[in-house]
Amino acid sequence: MKLHRRILDDLRTWKESTDRKPLLLRGARQTGKTWAVTEFGRTSYENVLRIDFMRDPQAKALFDGPLNPHSLIDNLKIYTSQNVAQQDTLIFFDEVQECPKALTALKYFCEEAREYHVIATGSYMGVSKHNNDSFPVGKVNMMTLHPLTFTEFLENTGQEQLSDMIRDGRFDSINAAFEPRLNDLLKTYMFTGGMPSAVVTRLAGGDWEQVREEQRSILDSYDLDFSKHAPARIIERIRLAWGAIPSQLAKEHRKFIYGVVRPGARAREFEESLMWLGDYGITSRIPCVSALKTPLAGYTDASAFKLFTVDVGLLGALADISASTILEGTNAFVEFKGSLAEQYVCQQLVSAGYSPYYWANPNGRAEIDFALEHQGLIYPIEVKSSTNVKAKSLRLAHDHFGTGKAIRFSLERFRQEDWVTNIALWGVDGFKAYLDSTR
Template identity: 25%
Template sequence: MHPKARECIKYLVADGRYDYIETGSLISIKENVKNIVIPSEERHLSMYPLDFEEFCDALGEGQIIGYIRKCFADREPLENELHHKAMLLFKQYMLVGGMPQSVIAFLESRKDFDKADVEKRDILALYRSDIMKIDARYRSKVLTIFDQIPGLLSQHEKRVVFSNVVAQSTADQYEETFFWLSDSMISNECFLCNDPNVGLSINENRSYVKCYLGDTGLLVSHAFDENELLEDEVYKQILGDKLNMNEGMLYENTIAQMLTANGHKLYFYTHYNTEKHRNDIEIDFLISNNSKLKYKMYPIEVKSGKRYSIESLKRFREKYKARIGECYVIHPRSLCFKEDIVCIPPYMTICL
């Protein structure tokens, strides 16, 4: 967005003959404000990548969304063939993402992932170009975190260990970095909340953060170079559930993206057991119903494999049972129940 054009909007709107839409990357919009008056007439709209429902609509598969919502409400699994179809759509969404250019390339090429990948790499290049425009005080740190997101998410805990980013660095040195990435909608932040109570944000600990890329399709292209995608046939492996490395990070990033699209702020929980010298409770996501009178929270564990343990979630439920509405496991199987824990396929995340 050109700064002077933005300043002129005030007079153009006052003229009354037209409505105007201003667009631009958030970094550019925030940086190009020196020596101009920000028009009070502006109304800000946050534009996210396509969510899963919109992606299905784009592929001409919108009808399945109503069926997914009905089955979730009735606590019933989808009919087996439709479950496989919904899982295929979810995996396509995970690989292509929701950036419009990528989705269009995927559709126009008759679902060629490589054509979508070209568009995604162009977007990643634009991100890097935009980052180079920000204040020099933050630029190198923002680039460092942006480049390291795939590596951070491939770890078991997935949270940022600042001393591993740069030796002897601390969380407060990177606070502005994560602000820039999330405020520009490049990333989705997830903060630690170790005393989940009324208003998760009141008890957030910003020293502990997980940094998800705002679009999982971009994460796929960010994590693998072109040769890896082609030679290792990564797309085919993920579609066939045969990718051992990194699939968990892609699943978790997609769930973060879907929860964000549903309006949820992201929080996670850990509990360190001093006797065992390790975390004995780890909850991937905490969401709440945002009620001040009948507050309930909903812990979510994301499992990319079909074999997993729910002990951590059970311990969390026992510890905070008075505050919990329902507990969810998101897994690749159909909807089922395990000891009163609702286990749902990832495409049902839209219902949370």
């Protein structure tokens, strides 16, 4: 079966843009970059000229000489035995990190041949490193493909209207009769996650063990990539840090502790490994800030951070959490002391384009799960994984720093109070639209 991905709408907007540049689509492995561009090409162009540099390493030689785009197109036509029409052909460089000169060539397509429609896809790791070649800064449009958000998941389960209402931030328009359905679907999503192959497995009728097996396969492919791409001296530490994420999040205070990874470990031993995981695109590093003031980046404490994975389903697989633990009752929201719920919220916020932070006061008696900036205001966010929505830390932070209205994501339904707004956990993907509507 085919999934509906919102990135397809973004790609169509890119095609019609009067200021279109070559496009670089990045994302972690297994998020569906190749499928998305292939499907976009199939539905929006008469022809797709695709070069997969991983499967066809000989094609790299096409870029060994001068990177004149017109000469490159002549050679590409001969190499693939395909014609290239400026408006009707999509030129697709897949796995572009395997051919850095092809990435560099995007600069010259922008400067000298913008009439051609060119998309390159690549993993975070290869694109971010891009050693010994000039990255086409300012010469490409850039997009990032994340795992499916919860509202994308809803769309693919036939709940398009509810998905639209959430995505538009119209929480007060959602009748209470739909909330049990949304909570059940959210639990399903928290087990399945948003990796396309896991979602397809479930929607095609696969049972929970088949979904989990697909997630384990993704984790195995990541582990193979660790061996293939990482410097040999840090491979073991990468595996230790990656495997320790569930135990890090299970702590009462989820600041990353190097001693949890390995007894007696120091930051200097694992910092490069953590940076590698971030460059690979499968972790989100959430820095601690000393004050909820703008800009948040100016108040970060480099030594304190939380680490989340790219996907809530993969976190469950990494921790080997059973389906019954997540799907029965409200366990999905309290497992790991609520860390699955925090992982889910973090994932939705990152997909929405936010760079989240968190705040903890120096005496350790108060902590805010997330904080972010939106249109010049700071919003402190607390994730409550039960129906107990008392929020002493949230109130303390709001009053002390004079932030914008505080936000609480919980199992309670939408409710606005004088200083805090409660949004149901299933509504996180509509948070940005809600903020825009209240300005």
